[in-house]
């Protein structure tokens with residue numbers, strides 16, 4: 375179905391391109407009616423492409439100047455025609471998203487007819503000013519930049535266990551994170567980083583802490599990777615509908631055995647996902663005295679490398695009306711048999727209070743192929759709130775709802791992911807293996823990051839009660 379939709383779009387684009395060219399052929403001043411880089415194309419690239427396609431960013435080539443873009447004209451027409459660029463993987467039939475990267479049909483047609491019309495440069499006077507990427511930060515001038523304190527060496531080959539780095543914020547008052555951006559020291563080796571905020575008074579006795587803690591404390595199990603919301607029930611793990619024994623009904627994070635005490639997540643970087651700007655009036659709290667803990671997953675790439683990753687933060691000018699929080703929905707008990715080409719794994723949570731859901735970030739590794747999410751309301755109504763029919767591990771996207779979802783207490787959030795562990799999956803490192811939950815790319819996850827807020831309780835004596 376997706377295939378045919380894509381083809382229809384491509385065909386429609388060809389028709390537009392042909393029409394433009396033949397009209398140009400009949401016109402007295404053909405050059406004037408063909409789109410040029412300076413007049414029509416540059417504004418589209420600046421708005422939709424150069425955040426990734428510029429020197430030092432994740433895309434393989436820059437599209438900032440005519441000289442940069444000209445050799446790629448054909449390829450641009452192909453990629454935007456197929457809908458593979460800009461990258462976007464959600465099914466438009468379900469939900470609308472603030473960060474939807476898809477081009478309008480008109481913009482696609484312009485790029486395609488520019489390419490088929492010989493990719494002309496146009497008049498110098500038509501070229502708009504290129505966007506300025508202030509010191510390389512897309513979010514603008516940051517209020518603070520927190521950086522790893524060392525260049526961490528990554529070997530040329532082998533497996534690097536997750537590494538944890540602690541960075542003191544030295545904040546003397548609470549701050550509210552309005553936007554963040556993560557920059558890898560070496561994007562080629564950094565598979566992902568999750569930045570956790572450990573509040574100052576968080577080291578409860580018996581819980582593992584950073585280096586320097588007594589050995590006994592370090593061996594004690596640290597708290598959950600993500601702070602589950604108060605009033606949110608942790609899902610009972612299920613695999614393919616088979617209920618699990620109670621002792622398995624918890625997420626099985628290997629890295630929870632690590633020695634580092636972490637707090638809730640504030641930001642992350644994975645391929646395709648390294649910036650987040652929270653909507654007006656919403657922000658994530660960063661308490662005074664917070665220590666940031668970077669969880670780093672490095673993948674060696676054939677040459678020795680070093681990495682020093684940074685996170686830039688912009689603070690809200692005043693405390694927001696709505697405090698955003700993180701939670702996760704996962705099934706840590708997944709098991710994918712060898713060769714299975716469409717293996718289904720489910721996870722579900724029931725909301726213990728009225729909740730507003732702001733975004734969802736689906737995450738599997740390379741065997742993941744698609745996702746759907748349903749809200750099952752207390753009255754039994756079911757609604758597909760997000761569908762990612764062609765999930766791509768290389769593009770981790772936090773889908774931010776255009777209209778945040780109001781989910782009443784008792785609503786069930788149900789996630790389903792499908793995996794391809796067959797030889798037909800070209801990204802599959804080994805179709806003969808049983809696959810379980812694990813940190814490394816050849817293991818799997820069934821994990822969704824959620825950004826939510828708890829709705830204010832409005833009653834006669836608690837009107838406008840502050841969220842904690």
Ligand code: HEC
Pocket residue numbers: 418419422423424425426427432433434446449450451453454459460461475477646768
């Ligand atoms: C979110 C980042 C991002 C955005 C936005 C983006 N690209 Fe890309 N683009 C990439 C990356 C990374 C690649 C490398 C291939 C891959 O990973 O899919 C790529 C590859 C390409 C290629 C193929 C290059 C080749 O080697 O053949 C073309 C063409 C392209 N992009 C054009 C565009 C155009 C045109 C836009 C805007 C309309 C755009 N891209 C927006 C990140 C991006």
